[in-house]
Amino acid sequence: MAYNFGMQERFELAEAQCGFLPLITIIGFLSVAGTHELKMTLERNIQTLTTTHPILRAIIINRLTRRPEWKEMDVVPTTQDILDADTSIAMSVEEVIVQEDKKGALLNLDTGPLWRVAIYEQESSGVGRGCYIALSVCHIVTDGSGALELYRQLFRTRKGSDTDMVKDLVLLPPRAEDTVDLRPSLVTALKAFVQEIGVKVLPSALQRYVEKVPAWPAQNTSPIDPMSPTVNRTVLQLGSNKSLVRELKSFGKIGGTGTLQSVLNTAAIIALTAAIDTSDGLTALGTETPISLRSRDLGHPPFGGNYTALAEFILSPEAIRTQSVSDVLSAYGERLHTPHGLEEARSRAGMLQLIPDIPYLVSPTFKIQNQRVQPPPTGWESFLNQQAASKNPYRNSFAISNLGLFDSTAHPELAGLWFCQSPMPWGVALYLDVVGYTVRGGPPEIDGGVETELGIIISNFEGAVSGNTIDNFCKYFVRALELFAAAGSSGVEQTNALKASRLAELVRVVRC
Missing domain, CATH: 3.30.559 (Chloramphenicol Acetyltransferase)
Structure with a gap:
């Protein structure tokens, strides 16, 4: 089933079609000794999120028109399509951003998926061993507050996580102008x-x-x-x-x-x-x-x-x-x-x-x-x-742009959080x-x-x-x-x- 774009999504698409793909990137630094258990959590949550939320497995059709549409992919993307399995090394947030700018720009409007997750390990240094978890999502898919919530759900623990995700299930997000008076x-x-x-x-x-x-x-x-x-x-x-x-x-x-x-x-x-x-x-x-x-x-x-x-x-x-x-x-x-x-x-x-x-x-x-x-x-x-x-x-x-507060009390290993957009x-x-x-x-x-x-x-x-x-x-x-x-x-x-x-x-x- 296809679903028409709202005008805010259409504007973000116009930016992409002018050669400037709009990305929202959220990066967290976690003080952990290893990434195996963390990777398993991410894989489980990515699979559940992709299965239960059609917007995360949607592609754009009729994008060269005034009224493009969302359409679900014929084949649901796998965890491997979204989670960057080749764990990289990054010593700073700046290094992570450089990599995400490059890799995020490769998100394909026609084939999808339009979001990615990556793990960047940090070798021992002055700030201690840990890793960066980066989420890059095309702004056409969601806004900043939505991206922060998506980032939060990547870290859901097994207990109750699937139930919580399913109860939030929607077909596709309603257009802003259908729910809020945006008439000038x-x-x-x-x-x-x-x-x-x-x-x-x-x-x-x-x-x-x-x-x-x-x-x-x-x-x-x-x-x-x-x-x-x-x-x-x-x-x-x-x-x-x-x-x-x-x-x-x-x-x-x-x-x-x-x-x-x-x-x-x-x-x-x-x-x-x-x-x-x-x-x-x-x-x-x-x-x-x-x-x-x-x-x-x-x-x-x-x-x-x-x-x-x-x-x-x-x-x-x-x-x-x-x-x-x-x-x-x-x-x-x-x-x-x-x-x-x-x-x-x-x-x-x-x-x-x-x-x-x-x-x-x-x-x-x-x-x-x-x-x-x-x-x-x-x-x-x-x-x-x-x-x-x-x-x-x-x-x-x-x-x-202020996304507000990410309550990380349930994740004491989170030692830093940053967000940026494509200029x-x-x-x-x-x-x-x-x-x-x-x-x-x-x-x-x-x-x-x-x-x-x-x-x-x-x-x-x-x-x-x-x-x-x-x-x-x-x-x-x-x-x-x-x-x-x-x-x-x-x-x-x-x-x-x-x-x-x-x-x-x-x-x-x-x-x-």
Whole structure:
């Protein structure tokens, strides 16, 4: 039985058919002496998952049309089709990512399967012996929250695992637009039309009054070759402070102006402003935040399907000069947590359906190379190709995606967790991918000694941002987080004083 794509899946497919296969990769480091028992657990769970969840054994048909479909594979893939049996050696997360970028790019849209699992053993080193378990799944199959749940189910113990998996069984994930109102509002649609299309027919003297203020790195990028793109990844080193997350949460809660997500976003804004060249004055920054709409009450499965809205947050140069940390925390929080902000985010996601199609009078002969399709089969691919080739390919500066918390209390061997996505030559220039995980070792009187740590990976295409800017951004981002954490651990007075500081002041502080 075939099942139509939702528009979010269709957008991800368009990215793949422009030559940039969208991958979500989750990597965990496990402190184990051997991998035999772990491999048996993975094999058992992969077999059960593939058998009970059709989306994990689906392929794409009619993919060169506006309305492609999911179709179950004629033969259910075996565990060997998904689990990389050739255990590799990797000494770091960075090495694992390099391998997964290469191997994940080989996932075939026509033949499937569209996900893979791999074990990377680590020889004895300063961090002890263990192994990395990597899951790479095509974004067409699921979103970030779904990928994290799929990763969790890979480690199910034998007791009750099959029963739990079967009770979550669905035929194929329902489309987001069939379960959530994603229709763009008239105001949102008109604004986008004027800024993206209408502005081009206005006299140049009038364009500046209606066009969107370009956010960094406007006009400072190099075209990305889809046949040989170079991806830069940086695994952020957050130091040895095991209570960092608890202190950041405390900083956000005091005064009620910020969640952990708001604190991370504000620290990133400060760090990026400090990292870029401001000799000609401050520049506008734009951030994007995916918001999960996945809900069991709406019939969404634990994984499979894409259920996200997209919140946008813009800071003008004047705002960076004059607004306080508290101002930014509050304004950003309104984008994510108020009814109006959520409606705007859903409406922005719904804009995808307004992308016009290509009026081919005669169907052309399509050439497919490494998933890339030429000429563009639909308006979706044409739109993305034009955006990548434009003088301002990036509508915003960075996206900060936070998958939330992976509760690893049942897996004490988990000593680290990271997640990253494939960057694109459009949308945003930097990707900040965040996931939390629990570890033991904190004060026993606080949450039973369980602390939360963060895995953060920063991704970009070479040519989108200079290497020096990335290095400085990472350094300043950690400094900003340490400033916030120190205030959060010190109490109300220090926190309120820091929140009253202007962003521009903290930019100077982290540069020192």
